[in-house]
Amino acid sequence: EIVMTQSPATLSVSPGERATLSCRASQSVTSNLAWYQQKPGQAPRLLIFGASTRATGIPARFSGSGSGTEFTLTISSLQSEDFAVYYCQQYNNWPEFTFGPGTKVDIK
């Protein structure tokens, strides 16, 4: 099984600042990586797939990069609605898809 790790566990950021979240895979997943945002009491929402392609309706302040085992989600200027938990997910091969443990972005 491919194990996903995320860092940091919690990121404290002020509104308007840049946030950089990291995701690492235990083996290469090429570009088969997605990012999701989850707010309390809500279902996850897809932000990025293919490591760097924004999903429909996702603001341009969200960007993804990386390939192989190292990935980054960047939020260029944090808005109040961006404070949430962010998960990465690898989908490099059927039938085992795995998620990272999440990074909580909270208000500094």
Next chain:
Amino acid sequence: QVQLVQSGAEVKKPGASVKVSCKVSGYILTELAMHWVRQAPGKGLEWMGGIHPEDGETIYAQKFQGRVTMTEDTSTDTAYMELSSLRSEDTAVYYCATASCGGDCQGAWFDPWGQGTLVTVAS
């Protein structure tokens, strides 16, 4: 636009089974690849299984093999996930989500998601 509406919360005893439904609107179920993901309280996301977007085969995560069954009723555009031999560790919110994949379909990402169904397993 695809919308997924799930059934309500359930409380089950250990050893019982639970069947969660996911009603599709705005699209036809047969044109979607439905998957199920669960989230234990305060924990992360765990993929359970779903339909391969290209060949239509139902694939289950090894952890749930033999205990989970995913079915569809195309007459009502409703997907179902049944989990048997419940134990306390199965207490979680269960989500349905539609899967999409790229050109080579090595795997799938999930969008959109249902609102979630809380299943509580307690004696």
